[in-house]
Amino acid sequence: MLKANETLAVIGCGTMGEAIVRGIFRSGKLAPAQVFATDRRPDLVRDLAARHKIRTSSDNLEAARLANVALLCLKPQQMASALDNQPMRDALAGKLCVSIAAGVRLEQLTRWLPGSALIRAMPNTPAVIGEGMTVLARAKPVSDAQLALASDIFGAIGRCTEIDEAYMDVVTALNGSGPAFAFLVLEALADGAVMMGLRRDIAVSIAAQMLQGAARMVLETGLHPAALKDQVTTPAGCTIAGLLTLEDGRIRSVLARAVEEATRVAGKLGDVK
Numbered sequence: 001m002l003k004a005n006e007t008l009a010v011i012g013c014g015t016m017g018e019a020i021v022r023g024i025f026r027s028g029k030l031a032p033a034q035v036f037a038t039d040r041r042p043d044l045v046r047d048l049a050a051r052h053k054i055r056t057s058s059d060n061l062e063a064a065r066l067a068n069v070a071l072l073c074l075k076p077q078q079m080a081s082a083l084d085n086q087p088m089r090d091a092l093a094g095k096l097c098v099s100i101a102a103g104v105r106l107e108q109l110t111r112w113l114p115g116s117a118l119i120r121a122m123p124n125t126p127a128v129i130g131e132g133m134t135v136l137a138r139a140k141p142v143s144d145a146q147l148a149l150a151s152d153i154f155g156a157i158g159r160c161t162e163i164d165e166a167y168m169d170v171v172t173a174l175n176g177s178g179p180a181f182a183f184l185v186l187e188a189l190a191d192g193a194v195m196m197g198l199r200r201d202i203a204v205s206i207a208a209q210m211l212q213g214a215a216r217m218v219l220e221t222g223l224h225p226a227a228l229k230d231q232v233t234t235p236a237g238c239t240i241a242g243l244l245t246l247e248d249g250r251i252r253s254v255l256a257r258a259v260e261e262a263t264r265v266a267g268k269l270g271d272v273k
Helices: 015-027 042-052 060-066 076-083 086-092 106-112 125-129 144-155 165-176 178-195 200-221 225-232 238-248 251-266
Strands: 008-011 035-038 055-057 069-072 096-099 117-122 132-138 158-162
Touching (some): 015 125, 015 144, 042 055, 060 086, 069 144, 076 086, 117 144, 125 132, 144 158
Parallel strands (some): 008 035, 069 096
Antiparallel strands (some): 117 132
16 A cells, blocks of 8 residues: 555545545545545535545646546546646656546557556445455556555455456446446345335345345355355245246346446447547
C-alpha cells in the first residue's frame, strides 16, 4: 500500500469511487489524510469531505498533481476531456493510474497519458459492502510491484485478479453487470416463494442468504457448480423437479445470452475520441 506520506487521488469519486474509499478506510490501509477525492458536483464534494474527513475538490488537475497514485473513476464519455490535455499529462507523468471506466481501453489511456503507468480495473457494486470482485489488466510497462499496489487497493473491497485486456469486455458483462443479473434471479426466486404463501420480506431474506451461501461454497470448496448441484439433487426429489422446470425455460441459455449481449454493448462503451 502507499507510504504514510503518499496520496491516493480518486478522480470522479461517485458511487464506486466512494465504495473503494470506504473499503480502504475499513481495512485501515490508508488514513483519511492520504486520500484526495474530486467530483464536479459541489454538493457531493462537501458531503464526501464531511463523511470521510478527506481532502476534496472539484479540480481534477489539483488532485492529479498531488497524487502518487490516481484512481480514475470518471464515466467513459468524460475520460477524454478530463485526461487528453497537456497539464493533466504532466501532472500524472510517471505515476500509477488505474481506470475503472468501462470500455475505455489501454490503447486509449496510453494515447491520453503516455507517460503514466496504466491499469484497467473492473470492480462491481458489492464493493460497497466489502464483497466486491475486481479484475485488473495492465499495460506492458506496468511492473509487478505496481500491479501489486493496485491489487492491494482493490483487495480492500473484496477479491482481485489479473487477466489479459482482451477479455475485459466479457469481464465487464460478467462482473460489472452480473450483480444485476443475480438480483433479478434472487427476486424471481422470492416471487415464487411469495406465490406459494411466504411473506415477501422473509422470502427475500432467505433467497439472499441462500445465494450468498451457495456462492461461497463454490469459492471455498473449489468444486465445480455442477458437482455441488448434484449434492443437493436426490432421486425423485423436489430439487430435480425444480431443475427440470428451469431447463424447460432454457435458463442456462438465457443467462449465457445475457452475458453475451452485455459483452457486445460493453465493447462499444469506450468508443470515444
